[in-house]
Amino acid sequence: MKTDAHLAATLAGRKRRWADFYAGRTRCMVLLGITDPNPPARPWPNPGERSARIEWAWNMYQRDLRRVPVIDDDFIPFLDPFTGTEIFAEAFGCKVHRPADNMPFALPFVTTPAQADRIRVPALDSAPLALLFSIADELRRRAGPAAVMRLVDTQSPMDIVALIWDKTELFTAMVETPDAVKQLAAKVHTLFTAFLDEWFRRYGREFIAHFPYYYMPQGLTLSEDEVGAVSQGMFREFFLPELQVLSDRYGGLGMHCCANSRHQWENFKKIRNLRMLNICQPPDVTKDAYRAFADVCGQHHGFWDASVPPWEWPKALPPRARMVIQVEAKDHAEAVSTLAKIRRASE
Numbered sequence: 149m150k151t152d153a154h155l156a157a158t159l160a161g162r163k164r165r166w167a168d169f170y171a172g173r174t175r176c177m178v179l180l181g182i183t184d185p186n187p188p189a190r191p192w193p194n195p196g197e198r199s200a201r202i203e204w205a206w207n208m209y210q211r212d213l214r215r216v217p218v219i220d221d222d223f224i225p226f227l228d229p230f231t232g233t234e235i236f237a238e239a240f241g242c243k244v245h246r247p248a249d250n251m252p253f254a255l256p257f258v259t260t261p262a263q264a265d266r267i268r269v270p271a272l273d274s275a276p277l278a279l280l281f282s283i284a285d286e287l288r289r290r291a292g293p294a295a296v297m298r299l300v301d302t303q304s305p306m307d308i309v310a311l312i313w314d315k316t317e318l319f320t321a322m323v324e325t326p327d328a329v330k331q332l333a334a335k336v337h338t339l340f341t342a343f344l345d346e347w348f349r350r351y352g353r354e355f356i357a358h359f360p361y362y363y364m365p366q367g368l369t370l371s372e373d374e375v376g377a378v379s380q381g382m383f384r385e386f387f388l389p390e391l392q393v394l395s396d397r398y399g400g401l402g403m404h405c406c407a408n409s410r411h412q413w414e415n416f417k418k419i420r421n422l423r424m425l426n427i428c429q430p431p432d433v434t435k436d437a438y439r440a441f442a443d444v445c446g447q448h449h450g451f452w453d454a455s456v457p458p459w460e461w462p463k464a465l466p467p468r469a470r471m472v473i474q475v476e477a478k479d480h481a482e483a484v485s486t487l488a489k490i491r492r493a494s495e
Contacts, residue, residue, distance in 0.1 A: 261328030367400030376407025459489035
């Protein structure tokens with residue numbers, strides 16, 4: 149491996165390219181993976197696996213550091229505290245189902261406004277959150293303050309409410325007792341921001357998004373997956389205000405949405421300082437998204453079209469649209485060739 153100074157300079161250059169991308173001065177960023185035929189087994193994010201989770205994350209970080217001098221893409225190595233979606237809901241009292249061969253998930257326990265009213269905001273030292281800080285602290289101790297941390301799996305406060313409150317009752321409550329829903333969302337918001345404030349205080353404002361794995365110099369990333377099931381008006385009433393507050397508080401927002409949310413796109417555009425959007429939908433939908441959000445934010449929707457080589461994707465971008473191209477190569481030679489073609493096409 150080249151010297152630490154050379155590595156630091158390389159990563160600083162990549163971060164500058166990301167800053168140019170967010171500022172609209174660069175149209176395409178490239179994240180280029182090389183397929184590992186024997187990837188190390190990743191432990192499930194369960195409390196009893198703390199040591200295994202730390203060792204797995206540390207080994208992945210060391211592997212990714214070795215990759216930096218070899219492939220000159222825009223990838224930033226990161227420390228990965230790898231979690232499931234259950235973490236904040238569990239802190240509020242949800243039981244968690246932990247399959248032996250899959251990700252854990254929270255089990256809702258609220259079905260009425262009265263039950264929601266009895267919920268209290270937990271402390272940051274509650275078991276599931278304290279464990280996350282413990283894992284991240286150890287990774288940071290090993291790597292030092294310059295290492296970039298990946299954010300834990302964050303959903304919006306309303307999405308966390310939808311983990312706590314049984315959805316068959318929640319959507320009815322949003323119509324019949326909206327204040328009860330908003331009060332629970334406010335409690336979630338209180339814990340959520342307290343956690344993030346402490347997270348960024350300990351590990352710095354720059355980070356790798358919770359999903360997909362792109363670099364953010366500051367801000368917040370989260371998932372907004374319940375909006376496909378509500379109307380535009382309900383989005384503006386329940387979801388938009390908290391998203392705007394969070395974006396303002398942290399200096400920008402990156403948002404993942406895997407819901408069928410086309411009817412919410414105009415609402416998405418209302419979010420102040422939306423910096424990155426990831427929509428997990430078929431290529432015909434994501435192509436429409438690149439046009440719809442060309443003047444709004446960067447976009448990272450995965451494959452443009454599997455039948456078209458990735459170095460042709462920049463040519464098909466609508467004017468002013470900015471894209472993160474993420475592709476996988478089978479080996480080093482293919483990675484170098486693919487990257488060179490993409491760079492030439494996006495100049």
